[in-house]
């Protein structure tokens with residue numbers, strides 16, 4: 001297939017991203033499939049970057065956006081309110097529930113995370129605790145590429161070049177209990193990993209710690225990491241004990257992907273601040289949101305206001321798209337489908353694990369699933385990093401017409417996984433089709449890996 005590999009030198013294109021890697025040009029997309037300009041069809045096995053939750057080309061969303069475009073495409077928030085933003089904020093407040101009923105719109109995940117940490121900081125100042133400024137995060141993790149969100153990120157290749165420019169954030173190990181293989185029970189391990197937060201808060205000095213940020217179900221940096229059930233409530237308790245705000249980064253796992261609107265609902269844990277994006281705009285418009293407790297927002301507004309904002313915040317077209325996406329999610333029971341199809345896909349991935357020795361682990365929730373690839377399943381020894389195992393599997397899968405998303409598992413330095421996260425509209429036959437394509441790709445890849 002043309003144009004899959006790295007170009008040897010500068011190309012004629014004026015466009016650049018991370019590398020010289022070139023990709024086929026997309027022609028059109030519909031449902032769970034995309035076609036390139038050569039007419040080749042691809043099954044979107046990772047919803048782009050876990051974004052296209054309701055699939056491509058949804059007529060209801062397109063019509064809603066078009067109708068909004070005809071009314072107004074932009075009205076600046078300092079001059080006008082707009083109905084789609086107001087309505088979407090109200091729907092989000094209802095869906096999230098409790099006192100998390102204040103919504104601040106942004107255009108993407110990094111902006112949502114930046115907003116959470118800046119609101120947390122202003123809240124500390126507003127309540128007379130200006131000495132609190134440290135945000136504790138986890139390693140590995142991913143919270144975004146802007147410098148504030150990057151400072152919280154635990155993915156060494158992405159943070160290392162910017163080290164001197166980042167506000168150093170204390171980090172605790174993510175609960176990679178599956179790697180411990182110590183025969184201990186998961187409940188105890190969950191508590192042990194959560195207690196690392198308490199130890200870190202005490203080490204840093206309680207009075208200096210502002211917030212703790214975590215992905216309730218891990219995204220690409222960990223390969224859909226799920227902690228033991230005991231972890232989640234214990235983290236909440238520890239945050240409460242020390243007056244530390246709990247920020248859930250639901251940019252990838254939120255908006256229905258795990259089978260609940262928020263991934264944290266699986267554990268009944270309520271954070272103080274939530275970052276949402278990807279599935280909210282679902283690829284139709286750049287859209288993100290911070291959903292915040294009114295306990296946090298009101299003191300900041302009383303104290304003079306939130307010193308933060310983006311030009312495109314609350315854009316009427318983006319919010320109209322978001323509303324239509326939510327409509328599809330709820331009325332077509334896509335969260336129920338994510339749960340049902342997630343189960344079917346997971347069982348299929350487990351079968352592939354049984355057939356392919358280099359698959360070490362299958363994990364995740366709903367349709368946020370990943371496979372970890374290892375040299376030895378029993379010791380979970382990673383494959384040699386120079387083999388670029390997950391990247392190679394992704395390339396091979398693409399030649400089979402299946403799009404996957406790969407990352408390194410252990411802080412970006414070692415370990416390999418692929419995310420298998422199709423749109424939430426996928427049906428049973430399509431899950432089986434995805435599994436067949438993946439099986440073929442795994443067989444070809446394993447043969448390649450077996451050669452020295």
Ligand SMILES: Cc1ncc(COP(=O)(O)O)c(C=O)c1O
Nearest residue numbers: 108109110142143144219251252
């Ligand atoms: C958990 C999480 N947080 C934040 C981000 C950053 O989002 P964006 O790329 O839209 O800025 C991502 C993106 O992958 C993510 O997965």
